Amino acid sequence: MWQERENSSVGYNEEMFGEPSSPVQQEPEQEPPRPRAAAGDAQALLARQLAPGERLLWSGSPKKLHGPRGAGKLFAVFFLGFACFWELMALQTLTAGAGVFGIVFPLFGIPFILVGIKLLFPQVGGPKPEEIVYAVTDQRVLVVTRGRVSSWELDSVQGVEKRYYPDGTGDLILSNGQVETYYRNGHTHHRNITMEFSGLADVDAAEAALRSR
Missing domain, CATH: 2.30.29.30 (Pleckstrin-homology domain (PH domain)/Phosphotyrosine-binding domain (PTB))
Known part of the structure; x- marks a missing residue:
């Protein structure tokens, strides 16, 4: 009876029945994630x-x-010069007390000056x-x-x-x-x-x- 208890306590072993143990499945190697780059990197x-x-x-x-060369540079200089001339004339109307138009005209010329600067110096404000x-x-x-x-x-x-x-x-x-x-x-x-x-x-x-x- 004691012998039976000892046999019953023995756990299941595949080697006892001559069955090969199943191979351990290895997970496939994953490629390491590439580092995330900031917008400026x-x-x-x-x-x-x-x-x-x-x-x-x-x-x-x-x-x-x-910056631009040749005809492109000449156009940029002309565009910026005309925009500055327009802004100067608009500021004169402001000092002359032209009312609402005296305020709007100088504001209208600012974007053209910025465009002229960008044409002549493309690196300004750029990467x-x-x-x-x-x-x-x-x-x-x-x-x-x-x-x-x-x-x-x-x-x-x-x-x-x-x-x-x-x-x-x-x-x-x-x-x-x-x-x-x-x-x-x-x-x-x-x-x-x-x-x-x-x-x-x-x-x-x-x-x-x-x-x-």
Whole structure:
């Protein structure tokens, strides 16, 4: 009877019946989460854009952001000058006691002055150089700025243009063969769609990475 009690106390064991124990199921390894990037952290945001197997060939930020050139600069100077002239005339009506119109006219000119400043100095109020990152991978070209990412497939790049400045910096202008149509002053205009790497300290290095794919 004691022997029966001892046998009854023995727990179930698969080895007693010759049954193989079931293998322990291992959970699949999960890819570690990529760090979340703030809107201004362009380098971290660029790292999040790279697909598995995508290789970074070159990356850089602007050394200096330049304003418009040639006819664009002339138009910006003319626009800002006219806006300042309008504001000066409007302020004279205010001092002359023109009533309500004397108050409205100076306010009406302020937005035009701001637009003129932005045309002549595009870096004012815009992203800082450290908030912009340009990149060339073995698959794409990318521009990351203030939480916004633009990218083209390398095969879509059809034209490459370089622009040099006296201070040694340069711009790399890429085109994909597409044309944008827009209307201004009742006329139809066309312009090429481009992606620009602006104010690079070594624009030749960026172009070399682009052509080394």
